[in-house]
Amino acid sequence: MKRRNFVQNSVLAGASLLTTGLLKTDPAAAETAASDTGKPFHLNYGIHDGMFKNLAGDDFIDQIKFAYDQGFRSIEDNGMAHRPVDQQKKIGDTLAKLGMAMGVFVQPGLGNDNNLLASGKAEHLDKFITSCKEAVEVAKRINGKLVTVVPGDFVRNLPIGVQTGNVIEAIKKGTSIIEPHGLVMVLEPLSDNPDLFLRTPDQAYAICKAVGSPSCKILYDMYHVQRNQGNIIPTLDWVYDEIGYYQIGDNPGRKEPGTGEVNYKNIFKHIYDKGYKGVLGMEHGTAGAGKEGELALIKAYREADSFI
Incomplete structure (x- = not known):
């Protein structure tokens, strides 16, 4: 038996067990889970490397093919720029053959500690410009259009307005490089630590x-x-015309929908009703362990996606 067929049969068996368990507590949910297996989702959720390693193996390309069979139609990969060139091309070819979309990858060579765009210093601007040029080449290999940019940390000896002006001027220079190639840099407000310059969507909106x-x-x-x-949801509406990409993660824990306090079924319906057709990156971990945890993740997305 071919490896991919073996994996598919194993998953179907796991899904059958999952459905049997549901049947005891929720017959309607069990019927939905069984009928939706492999069906494309209403929204375009993007998996990442390692998300299905127990069900499909360590090879990312095998995971991509597996995800397609489960109804997912896109990927994202923060570390794409650091993969070998031949692997980037193989991933791009796989996506093209399956008709899947490429979500974001992180702009190469930059982190919070070496990307202090708020400082206005030439050394940081030069690194940023170089990374924009490198991003164009990566995007060509994977047929990608979206690159994540984080401006870096606050600079404590400058007023916030001056820092904001420095970031705006740097981003203008960066977009002049990528715009002719049809790329979009998406600025990500983060919550990881209080030193970050960009923290809220309204701040990114102004930029x-x-x-x-x-x-x-x-x-x-x-x-x-x-x-x-x-x-x-209200914040999303305020900045909607400048949103280029979404990422998902429940809180607390940063795991799949349904594991925390966020009502993702309502949010997904809201995004769908607004007409969004792009990728929503699944930038989170898996609450459960092993194959069972990965099957539960698929079930969680089926549930959150069942807003129609």
């Missing part, structure tokens, strides 16, 4: 408006929004 380029948008990571301020 996008000032930059004034279709290649500068917001990465609306709902895990970080919930941790920083909550009010996910």
